[in-house]
Amino acid sequence: MTKKEFELTDRLEIIGMDNLPEVKKSDDLTSLFFVALEEKREKLEDGDAIVFTSKIVSKSEGGVVVLSGVKPGSDAERIAKETDKDPRIVQLVLNETKEIVRTEKNIIIVETKHGFVCANAGVDESNVEEGKAVLLPEDAQGSASRLKKEIEVRSGKEISVLISDSFGRAFRDGVTGICIGVSGIPALLDRRGETDRFGKIARITKEAIADEVCAAANLVMGEFAEGIPIVIVRGLKLKRSKGDIKEVLFNREDDLFR
């Protein structure tokens, strides 16, 4: 193999932290995580990938907005009518948006200011008090790097941190866990140049490993009410890497679907 960014692993463990309190602004997520770990009598291991839902990251960083304080502008009012949505939510979506990709009843698909193509710019009214909405973290990539450093300092282990959300997809119904910030492993495993079982060289395949880790974590996080906002994925043998979610974001001109 000309490039080897991983080792063979035949076993992973996915461990959900189901014992975290409701997260509030200015909470120290790293401390909450270590308290929860100790309560569960778990210990971190080298190579652990720790997945945080965007929602608790955003809540701890003050990304919760009180809707009664939002004044929708004329664009928001118009799109709210077209899409049958709350104009205050539409205003929040527009605040987060670089480009509107599609609108449809009850849905606005946009490219967010962070570069993610998703529904409603990730603005979410679930798992927060009535009359409030949660935005995506301002800089999930930065949050991932910070959490990784803090957790490594406190544990003495080499770990990675991923921030997850759940997005819908083109061409397939339903949402899946995806990654919006990653530090410690690559977002994209570039396997071009590797040989297959028959010695042929792969030309194209890049595997979106960070998205797969977040999809796996989402199987225990679930979408609602389960209260598992942090998940450890143990057993990955990936090359250490700075990691950057930008690896999976297309340049506008390389995006076949816009």
Place this chain on the structure above:
Amino acid sequence: MTKKEFELTDRLEIIGMDNLPEVKKSDDLTSLFFVALEEKREKLEDGDAIVFTSKIVSKSEGGVVVLSGVKPGSDAERIAKETDKDPRIVQLVLNETKEIVRTEKNIIIVETKHGFVCANAGVDESNVEEGKAVLLPEDAQGSASRLKKEIEVRSGKEISVLISDSFGRAFRDGVTGICIGVSGIPALLDRRGETDRFGKIARITKEAIADEVCAAANLVMGEFAEGIPIVIVRGLKLKRSKGDIKEVLFNREDDLFR
């Protein structure tokens, strides 16, 4: 909760079967799987989800094509020129295609005759001898149902079977594991009607659980050369369901991106 299709689980295990032989036409995958299980001293448990790569399913069902026997027609020759691809591969792609969605250098995105939107209709030259290509299984949904029944009869356990492939996505670079056939669990977990942590009722979210299981499995299968074509995902607590991959396939008129 008005609908409850799952129970809380805080721990999953992902176990790769790394000891299977190269699969040939007419091989009995169920028997190969049980031999591999016994060699690894693993036992099936109720609730296990068993993920088979589409490639070994297809190989066992005779889905390997010798390229020298393929005669490209004029459409294939023209598209091959436009996309810089082997005209014989393009002919195979067209044979598998219901509708061409996009073409680009080295890539043809289609809706396959099975209803999947993917690159090159899933026709793949990796992990097969030089001069051959592997098609998607003719009826992966049927193969999943058959394998599930066979494995349940032999093991006496209630399990589910998923057939996985890896597809690229719109808006994000890289491929991830996805499902093309599922039996025993739902493809889509319909969580509309569930309440969140704050008692609010979810209106929209459907989770593409079968795709997430296949993404998780792909973390150990990898894309090349690893030789882990079957993976057990243990610990899911999903409602038993007939399961049908059609649940995630949009009706043409509901697809925002075509």
